[in-house]
Each structure stands twice: as structure tokens, then as C-alpha cells.
Amino acid sequence: xxxxxxxxxxxxxxxxxxxxxxxxxxxxxxxxxxxxxxxxxxxxxxxxxxxxxxxxxxxxxxxxxxxxxxxxxxxxxxxxxxxxxxxxxxxxxxxxxxxxxxxxxxxxxxxxxxxxxxxxxxxxxxxxxxxxxxxxxxxxxxxxxxxxxxxxxxxxxxxxxxxxxxxxxxxxxxxxxxxxxxxxxxxxxxxxxxxxxxxxxxxxxxxxxxxxxxxxxxxxxxxxxxxxxxxxxxxxxxxxxxxxxxxxxxxxxxxxxxxxxxxxxxxxxxxxxxxxxxxxxxxxxxxxxxxxxxxxxxxxxxxxxxxxxxxxxxxxxxxxxxxxxxxxxxxxxxxx
Amino acid sequence: xxxxxxxxxxxxxxxxxxxxxxxxxxxxxxxxxxxxxxxxxxxxxxxxxxxxxxxxxxxxxxxxxxxxxxxxxxxxxxxxxxxxxxxxxxxxxxxxxxxxxxxxxxxxxxxxxxxxxxxxxxxxxxxxxxxxxxxxxxxxxxxxxxxxxxxxxxxxxxxxxxxxxxxxxxxxxxxxxxxxxxxxxxxxxxxxxxxxxxxxxxxxxxxxxxxxxxxxxxxxxxxxxxxxxxxxxxxxxxxxxxxxxxxxxxxxxxxxxxxxxxxxxxxxxxxxxxxxxxxxxxxxxxxxxxxxxxxxxxxxxxxxxxxxxxxxxxxxxxxxxxxxxxxxxxxxxxxxxxxxxxxxxxxxxxxxxxxxxxxxxxxxxxxxxxxxxxxxxxxxxxxxxxxxxxxxxxxxxxxxxxxxxxxxxxxxxxxxxxxxxxxxxxxxxxxxxxxxxxxxxxxxxxxxxxxxxxxxxxxxxxxxxxxxxxxxxxxxxxxxxxxxxxxxxxxxxxxxxxxxxxxxxxxx
Numbered sequence: 001x002x003x004x005x006x007x008x009x010x011x012x013x014x015x016x017x018x019x020x021x022x023x024x025x026x027x028x029x030x031x032x033x034x035x036x037x038x039x040x041x042x043x044x045x046x047x048x049x050x051x052x053x054x055x056x057x058x059x060x061x062x063x064x065x066x067x068x069x070x071x072x073x074x075x076x077x078x079x080x081x082x083x084x085x086x087x088x089x090x091x092x093x094x095x096x097x098x099x100x101x102x103x104x105x106x107x108x109x110x111x112x113x114x115x116x117x118x119x120x121x122x123x124x125x126x127x128x129x130x131x132x133x134x135x136x137x138x139x140x141x142x143x144x145x146x147x148x149x150x151x152x153x154x155x156x157x158x159x160x161x162x163x164x165x166x167x168x169x170x171x172x173x174x175x176x177x178x179x180x181x182x183x184x185x186x187x188x189x190x191x192x193x194x195x196x197x198x199x200x201x202x203x204x205x206x207x208x209x210x211x212x213x214x215x216x217x218x219x220x221x222x223x224x225x226x227x228x229x230x231x232x233x234x235x236x237x238x239x240x241x242x243x244x245x246x247x248x249x250x251x252x253x254x255x256x257x258x259x260x261x262x263x264x265x266x267x268x269x270x271x272x273x274x275x276x277x278x279x280x281x282x283x284x285x286x287x288x289x290x291x292x293x294x295x296x297x298x299x300x301x302x303x304x305x306x307x308x309x310x311x312x313x314x315x316x317x318x319x320x321x322x323x324x325x326x327x328x329x330x331x332x333x334x335x336x
Numbered sequence: 337x338x339x340x341x342x343x344x345x346x347x348x349x350x351x352x353x354x355x356x357x358x359x360x361x362x363x364x365x366x367x368x369x370x371x372x373x374x375x376x377x378x379x380x381x382x383x384x385x386x387x388x389x390x391x392x393x394x395x396x397x398x399x400x401x402x403x404x405x406x407x408x409x410x411x412x413x414x415x416x417x418x419x420x421x422x423x424x425x426x427x428x429x430x431x432x433x434x435x436x437x438x439x440x441x442x443x444x445x446x447x448x449x450x451x452x453x454x455x456x457x458x459x460x461x462x463x464x465x466x467x468x469x470x471x472x473x474x475x476x477x478x479x480x481x482x483x484x485x486x487x488x489x490x491x492x493x494x495x496x497x498x499x500x501x502x503x504x505x506x507x508x509x510x511x512x513x514x515x516x517x518x519x520x521x522x523x524x525x526x527x528x529x530x531x532x533x534x535x536x537x538x539x540x541x542x543x544x545x546x547x548x549x550x551x552x553x554x555x556x557x558x559x560x561x562x563x564x565x566x567x568x569x570x571x572x573x574x575x576x577x578x579x580x581x582x583x584x585x586x587x588x589x590x591x592x593x594x595x596x597x598x599x600x601x602x603x604x605x606x607x608x609x610x611x612x613x614x615x616x617x618x619x620x621x622x623x624x625x626x627x628x629x630x631x632x633x634x635x636x637x638x639x640x641x642x643x644x645x646x647x648x649x650x651x652x653x654x655x656x657x658x659x660x661x662x663x664x665x666x667x668x669x670x671x672x673x674x675x676x677x678x679x680x681x682x683x684x685x686x687x688x689x690x691x692x693x694x695x696x697x698x699x700x701x702x703x704x705x706x707x708x709x710x711x712x713x714x715x716x717x718x719x720x721x722x723x724x725x726x727x728x729x730x731x732x733x734x735x736x737x738x739x740x741x742x743x744x745x746x747x748x749x750x751x752x753x754x755x756x757x758x759x760x761x762x763x764x765x766x767x768x769x770x771x772x773x774x775x776x777x778x779x780x781x782x783x784x785x786x787x788x789x790x791x792x793x794x795x796x797x798x799x800x801x802x803x804x805x806x807x808x809x810x811x812x813x814x815x816x817x818x819x820x821x822x823x824x825x826x827x828x829x830x831x832x833x834x835x836x837x838x839x840x841x842x843x844x
Contacts, residue, residue: 203709203710203712204708204709204710205701205702205705205708205709205710206708208694208697208698208701208710209701211687211690211694212687212690212694212698215687215689215690216683216684216687216688218683218684219683219684219685219686219687219698220698221646221666221684222646222666222676222678222684222685223698223699223752224666224667224669224670224699224756225698226667282687282689283689
């Protein structure tokens with residue numbers, strides 16, 4: 001019972017500034033603030049080359065985090081994404097090294113297809129363990145995190161897996177280093193992935209189901225929504241996003257190792273949360289997530305360009321950012 | 337009625353010309369209110385009348401815009417955020433503030449644990465808890481986990497908590513909304529006992545019969561204004577209802593319309609069993625309103641959830657228009673035209689953090705675009721239609737469901753269920769926790785749906801509702817349908833006889 005609200009409702013009232021959702025705006029305001037701080041710290045910072053570099057480097061986390069936005073919006077969590085990147089990348093490189101297909105272009109196409117399938121399958125496994133196995137997503141993906149990491153270590157025998165075919169390398173390199181109309185490919189990919197994700201989350205039946213399940217799974221069930229299917233598909237989307245990140249990662253170094261993608265899960269979750277998505281589910285902000293990923297990378301960049309903080313403190317600063325983001329969000333909730 | 341609470345008793349808490357505005361919108365207009373020592377004072381009014389705001393002001397959770405509060409005759413400024421507890425003023429919320437994993441004792445002493453040499457003095461706290469519970473005449477075990485208690489017992493723990501903090505003034509907001517009749521009686525006995533000891537109660541409720549039964553005086557608010565304060569004894573339910581809505585409630589229930597005997601059967605349930613429900617069989621015809629009565633725990637909701645595919649069934653057939661419906665598949669049940677409207681609108685019905693549109697179309701998104709795409713325009717039109725059809729009154733179409741009044745929420749839930757265009761509508765507790773004006777509207781909606789040829793099942797614990805709406809009534813007891821009453825048989829006494837197990841006939 002909220003009599004005060006009722007009265008407000010029935011009496012009619014004009015719209016006011018309160019209708020602007022501050023929580024949705026906050027990450028972008030923070031991004032703008034960082035840009036200003038960066039420009040003050042070092043004039044080179046605001047140059048288009050530097051910013052494009054930063055955006056390019058944020059691609060892996062940004063794309064993985066877009067997937068995490070779905071998982072988190074539906075009320076789950078996926079800790080295995082960092083390991084999954086390493087595992088999927090290993091499989092991709094091993095396949096390309098196998099020489100199963102002679103024609104490089106054909107081989108590359110097959111490898112891309114395989115990567116997408118493996119990524120989706122890894123996500124599906126996470127989803128099925130969580131939903132059919134009825135295991136807390138935290139525990140389930142903690143388990144698969146170990147499994148994917150362990151398999152990578154085993155495949156690489158503790159060392160690195162390197163793409164050996166020079167012809168393939170040459171063919172594949174532009175996927176990371178190339179540009180499209182002057183824009184680096186990774187940035188193009190980030191925006192393509194985000195636009196598709198935003199469309200799915202905000203404009204499709206499935207997206208609505210994700211938010212409903214994350215908001216209150218009982219309400220979703222009583223509304224005839226197949227709750228477990230929705231959650232599983234979110235994990236598969238996460239897997240596909242990991243695969244896309246891998247497709248950009250492999251041409252960059254042409255190699256992976258047992259330490260690839262370590263702590264990426266935490267960075268992805270940080271990006272999601274800084275972007276304004278509630279960790280308890282029920283509200284997803286895809287553009288906020290991208291913004292969060294940029295913020296994380298920008299902070300690192302500013303620290304590198306400035307002389308007064310050691311870049312070895314990046315982890316600590318990123319940790320502080322997540323706490324500050326939460327505090328800011330909390331205070332915004334209270335006000336509205 | 338308590339003779340002690342006659343005019344002579346001192347006034348413990350009073351509001352003088354209290355006004356309150358939120359963001360420039362006035363919700364209370366110079367309201368006066370007096371609470372005497374040892375009285376149970378009902379505060380009544382429709383949703384939005386200002387009851388909750390007044391309660392919040394009288395307990396310090398909100399400050400009045402103007403006017404003053406007198407505590408024991410002295411002007412007082414009540415401290416915010418529940419610190420008024422220290423002055424003996426306690427609110428017992430409709431949704432309890434109890435941590436499920438604590439024991440009763442731990443709950444009672446939460447935040448003011450007693451220690452000896454820095455170590456918790458469990459023995460003392462247990463004994464003290466027992467003493468308070470005994471004083472209340474409650475059988476609740478002081479070592480039990482809160483999660484293991486019934487709702488009535490949780491309420492009792494809340495009251496015990498209030499007493500152990502020396503509460504003199506207790507506000508109860510809709511305390512019986514989630515209680516069965518027996519639990520309510522039990523609660524009332526405890527409340528009366530405390531009244532004897534001089535505790536004052538403010539009782540906010542929509543249930544007229546309970547107000548008549550329990551309270552000493554009634555204050556009615558309407559549209560934020562004080563309307564009347566009078567001893568309960570000189571009022572009757574009808575007159576209170578009239579004061580609340582400001583007009584005569586000539587026709588709370590619309591005229592019954594019995595479908596003809598040879599009207600086709602829409603829903604047929606044959607020998608349905610679940611974990612608890614045993615061998616339930618019944619039919620509903622086109623245009624019929626079938627009631628389901630019975631005590632709480634008689635298996636009505638479980639049966640209906642099984643019919644609607646929300647719960648697995650162990651045996652039995654459900655068919656709509658001759659087409660069988662597979663068990664445990666909500667989607668399949670929806671497809672053949674069965675819709676179930678839950679009684680738990682806050683936890684199972686609506687997404688409280690989502691806007692009206694998202695709630696309205698959640699169950700019927702397929703209608704709003706192809707290939708999974710959603711058309712915002714189509715959804716907005718659906719909302720506009722629903723607002724008009726079900727008279728959902730909100731200032732701003734973008735308000736989240738959790739901030740709407742109970743009545744508007746219930747209308748929105750009904751609209752949401754109707755969006756699936758069902759032929760069979762199962763409505764569980766159609767008017768729980770909503771005011772009498774909205775109740776009347778909902779009854780008329782239900783009746784209009786039946787006239788349109790829908791088959792309707794109304795599950796309700798409110799006997800007048802069942803009797804006023806339904807042309808046939810099935811009574812359940814301990815998981816079985818013990819009788820289906822028609823025509824003249826439908827009376828409170830007769831339904832009681834069946835639900836109490838005094839009478840029984842094989843299901844028709």
C-alpha cells in the first residue's frame with residue numbers, strides 16, 4: 001500500500017526532470033569526465049589515434065561483456081568466459097595448424113565456423129549445467145572455468161599454441177589490424193555486436209523474456225515463459241560473444257597460452273556493472289556495458305600516459321571504479 | 337467493543353490539521369485523528385485515500401507539510417526511519433521485516449542483543465522471548481526458524497517484537513490480508529488481550545466485517561480528507577462503505593446471468609490428481625461463472641495451477657472444447673485458451689520494477705510483431721486499450737507497476753491475462769487487498785466477460801464474493817471437491833458445512 005503514490009497517480013502531474021533515468025546516463029557522464037581528465041593529463045591523450053587505439057584494445061572485453069549483459073540480465077552469472085576465450089582460441093589455432101584443408105581461405109572460413117560452434121557449445125554447456133542441473137550459476141561456471149582452463153593448459157602442454165601457417169597468418173591478420181572506411185575492424189565489430197545485442201534485448205520477444213526472468217522468474221513462469229530455455233540461450237549468447245572475441249584475438253598475436261584471458265571474467269562483469277546493469281538481474285543496458293568497457297581501458301591508458309600513478313596500480317584502480325560505480329548508482333536509486 | 341475505551345480514556349497520539357504534499361501534489365488535507373489509550377481504531381478509506389500516508393506521518397516515517405502531532409498531549413516531532421520505536425510507536429508492515437534464517441529469539445532481539453562479558457546471553461534472551469510469547473498466549477517455539485513459521489505466527493512474532501520493545505501504539509497495515517479465518521481469529525484474540533493491557537492499535541484494513549468485529553472506533557478518509565470518526569457500534573458495514581466511496585454501493589455485485597443448461601461445455605476436468613489434490617472432476621460451460629470455495633489449504637490454488645499447466649499432474653484429463661491439454665505445460669494451456677490469474681500479484685503476477693506495457697504484454701508478446709520482433713507502437717496501443725477497458729488510473733503511463741496502487745495493479749494483472757484472449761479464465765482471489773470501489777469494478781468486469789461467452793472460474797476465500805458472483809460453487813476440502821452447489825443451495829451456511837466436512841456429496 002502506498003497511498004501517497006496513489007494520490008499522485010490519480011491527480012495527474014506533468015513530467016519533470018525525474019523522468020530522465022539518471023542510472024542510464026551515469027556511465028556516459030563518467031566516460032565524458034574521464035575524457036576531460038585524460039585531456040588535462042596529457043594532450044596526446046585526446047588525439048584520434050590514441051582514442052582509436054584504446055577502443056581497439058577494449059574490443060575483447062567489450063564483446064565478451066555484451067554477452068555477459070544477457071547472462072546477468074537474466075539473473076545468472078558466467079565466471080568461465082576468460083577460460084573459455086583461451087580454450088576456444090586454442091581449438092581454433094590447433095585446427096588451423098592441423099592442415100586438414102589445403103586452401104587457406106577455405107581453411108580460415110572453416111576455422112571461423114568451428115570457433116563459433118565451439119563457443120556456442122561451451123555456452124550451452126554452462127547453460128545446461130545451470131538450468132537442467134539446477135546448480136547455482138556461480139558454482140557451475142566456477143567449475144567450467146576450471147575445466148576450460150585445464151583443457152587449454154593440457155592442449156598447450158603448459159606452453160603456447162602458435163599459428164604456424166604463414167599464409168593463413170597473412171590472410172587472417174587484417175581481421176584485427178585492418179580498417180573499414182578508416183575505422184579499425186575491432187571497433188566496427190564492437191559496434192556491430194552491440195547494435196545486434198541492443199536490438200535483441202530491447203526490441204524482441206526474447207529480450208523481454210530475459211528481463212522478465214531476471215526480474216522475477218516466478219512472474220515469468222506464471223506468464224508462460226520457458227524460463228530455463230531463456231536462461232540457457234543467454235549462456236549460448238555469451239558463448240557466441242566469446243567466439244567473436246576469439247576471432248579478433250587470434251589474428252592479433254597468432255598465439256595463445258594457458259594464461260590467455262585470465263581475469264577477463266572479472267573485467268567483463270565490471271564493465272557490465274559499471275554500465276548500469278543490475279547484478280541481481282532484471283535490467284540490461286547493452287550500450288552502458290560498452291561504455292563500461294571503454295572506461296576500464298581508458299583508465300589504464302590515462303595511467304600509462306600520466307606520470308604520477310604507477311601503471312602497476314591499474315588493477316587497484318579498476319577495483320575502486322567498480323565500488324565507486326556501485327555507490328553512485330545506489331545514491332541515484334535513493335534519490336529517485 | 338471495549339467499554340474501557342470510552343470517551344474518558346486519555347488520548348495518546350493525535351494529529352491536528354495534518355497536511356502533506358509530495359512534489360507539490362497534496363495528498364492529505366488538514367486531517368485530524370485521535371488515538372486513545374487502550375482502543376483499537378480502524379483507519380479506512382479507498383486506495384489512495386491517504387491512509388498509508390497518515391500512518392507514515394503518525395509513526396515518523398514521513399514529516400507533515402503542516403499541522404502538528406501530539407504525543408500524550410504534548411506537541412512532538414517524531415524521529416524518522418523507525419526511530420519512533422523508542423517512543424513506543426511501532427508499525428507492523430504487511431510484508432514482514434523478519435529475516436527468514438534467524439530464530440524467533442534472534443529476531444526479537446535483533447539489533448539490541450543482550451550480552452554478558454561481551455558474549456551473547458542466549459539463555460536470558462530465550463527466556464525473555466518465551467515470557468513475551470506466553471504473555472501473548474502464543475505457542476510459537478522461541479527456537480524455531482522464522483522460515484518454518486506460518487504467516488500467522490510470523491505476524492505474532494512481529495507483535496511480540498513490538499511488545500518486547502514496550503510498544504504502546506501499534507499500527508497494523510492490512511494485517512489479515514494473508515491470514516486464514518482461523519489465523520485471523522487468533523490474531524484478534526491477541527490484539528484484544530493487549531488492548532486490555534492498555535496498548536492502542538491503529539488497524540488499517542479493507543475488510544469491513546473484521547473492522548466491525550474488532551475495532552472500537554472508525555475513522556474514514558476519502559481523497560485525503562477526514563470524513564468521519566465514530567464509534568464502530570453505531571455504524572454498519574454498509575454505512576462505512578458509503579462513507580469511503582462517497583456514494584451508495586447499490587450494486588456491489590452485478591446481476592447474475594445463468595447460462596442455459598444446454599450451453600456447450602468449454603472446460604472439462606476429469607479425475608485430476610496432483611501431489612495433494614485427489615481426483616477432481618468438474619466442468620465449466622460457456623458464459624458461466626463457477627466459484628471455488630474452501631478453507632485455506634484445501635487445494636484450490638493447487639488444482640487451478642494444475643489445470644493451467646503450472647503444476648504437474650499425476651493423473652486426470654483436462655480438455656477445452658474437446659481438445660486435450662497436456663499436463664505441466666503453461667504454454668500449451670495458454671494456446672488452447674486457458675489463462676490463470678494468480679492471487680499473488682506482487683510475486684507471481686507483475687514485474688514490479690517494469691512499466692505497465694512490459695507487464696501487460698509479457699504473456700502475449702507474439703501478438704506484437706513477427707519473428708520475435710516487437711513493435712513499440714502495437715504495444716502502446718494495447719496499453720491504451722487496456723487502460724480504457726479496465727479503467728487503470730495512473731498519472732503517467734510510464735510508472736513502474738510496483739508504484740501503482742493495489743487496485744490498479746489488480747486491474748493491470750487482469751488486463752495482462754486477458755491479452756492472451758482466453759476462453760477459460762481462472763481468477764484466484766480476484767479482489768485481495770483492494771478497496772471496495774475497485775472491487776465493484778472488478779466484479780462487473782468478470783460479469784461482462786461471462787456475458788461475452790467466456791468461461792470463468794473464481795477462486796475466493798471471501799464468501800460474499802463467491803455467493804454474489806457465481807451461479808455454481810464447488811467446495812474443496814483437503815484436496816478433494818466435496819460438493820458442487822447450485823441455485824438455492826449457494827449460501828454461506830451451506831458452503832461452510834461442506835468446507836468444514838459436515839456435509840459431502842459426490843462431485844457432479
